[in-house]
Amino acid sequence: MRAFTMTDIIRKKRLGEALTDAEIDFVVSGAVDGSVPDYQLSALLMAICFQGMTPRETATLTLAMAKSGETVDLSPVGGVTVDKHSTGGVGDKTSLVIVPAAAACGVKIAKMSGRGLGHTGGTVDKLESIPGTRTDLSREEFLSVVRKTGCAVIGQSGNLCPADKKLYALRDVTATVESVPLIASSIMSKKIAAGSDCILLDVKTGSGAFMKTLPEAETLAREMVRIGKDVGRRTVALITDMDRPLGYAVGNALEILEVCETLQGRGPADLTAECVELAANMIVLGGKAPDVETGREMVRAALQNGAAFQKFCEMIAAQGGDVSYLREPGKFALGAVQKTVAAPASGFVTRVAAEEIGLASVGLGAGRETVGESVDFGAGTLLHKNRGDLVTAGEPLATLFTSDAARLPAAEKRVRAAFAIGPAKPAEQPLILARIE
Ligand code: URA
Secondary structure (H helix, E strand, O other): OOOOOHHHHHHHHHOOOOOOHHHHHHHHHHHHHOOOOHHHHHHHHHHHHHHOOOHHHHHHHHHHHHOOOEOOOOHHHOOOEEEEEEOOOOOOOHHHHHHHHHHHOOOEEEEEEOOOEOOEOOHHHHHHOOOOOOOOOOHHHHHHHHHHHOEEEEEOOOOEOHHHHHHHHHHHHOOOOOOHHHHHHHHHHHHHHOOOOEEEEEEEEOOOOOEOOHHHHHHHHHHHHHHHHHOOOEEEEEEEEOOOOOOOEEOHHHHHHHHHHHHOOOOOHHHHHHHHHHHHHHHHHOOOOOOHHHHHHHHHHHHHOOHHHHHHHHHHHHOOOOOHHHHOHHHOOOOOEEEEEEOOOOEEEEEEOHHHHHHHHHHHHHOOOOOOOOOOOOOEEEEOOOOOOEEOOOOEEEEEEEOOHHHHHHHHHHHHHHEEEEOOOOOOOOOEEEEEO
């Protein structure tokens, strides 16, 4: 005889009451073993979206999900390990810059990343656009790459946080992604199970993020930092701007090209500045610099002197990738069907709606519209102008890449609508909006 029924639990949450630890454990184990059907899980997720969860409920949900499958023991790596997670953005290729940059400064990083989600891109898809690169390393291979090169980035291993896998897939299709306790528990359960000593969180806010406003992003960041602290993981969150795409490239191979430029000190100013800040914080967390300013100097040096790019090449080679693509970027096959969108007027670019650019890129084939769909690595959007840039009528704003001409018209419409041009230069918006420790 069950101690609870799902209908009682759903009703309780619908009425705004807090669930007990035993009730939350019951839901999580039922999600994993299939004894709670999807329709009841979905109803509970929607009730949580409306009613929220107390800090105690969120912590219980996080730990129950973290323990729902395997956990990774990183002690064989030796030293302090640091992990990083972004809440998701458009053109957000920071992980592929900061992991090798921080590793070049001595930090050990064993990172598990995700695939694209909704309008946001995923690090695993980007990595797989480098021919040969494996993101499905076994546990032993993963640890061996970290021991050898100081860093590795792979996909989430099979049985890590199966409860999150289940709930996330349901949230994705039931409009229940944007909930602070659900995002916090989803991210932190995976980070806890993945075993690193320290965690750096990049919480994005703005039109291209799941948290559209700064207060929402701050609430999410505080919640995740608190959970990290409760479980003895040193956790720092930076809140960063995602109101317009980060850098100029959106789409897998296009972003790898920009990553290579940035790792050699030639990247766009916004992407470089954000990566310097994130990597500097990883270096401090990993105990390789006494303060963030020293960390910044170390990262800038690694980007300028080739050490960060060299580390990226070592990591890709160790994961089976063909590094000749990184050294001769012309080898990447970008979508053969291309279309340039020109500025309709002269003036300053006052807005580049990140979510629209993300959706256009997904529409061109850079992401998935249905579960399990394959990705067109050469598809995406290359911006020629971003917010604040001056443009003259007829100048290119963006080039669209795809291998399927039928995908162009809808994407082109979105890209045109994403840009706004006006007479006055828009106010500079800081990239790093807050740091929460
Ligand atoms: N990334 C995750 O891993 N989970 C969320 O819920 C949102 C972003």
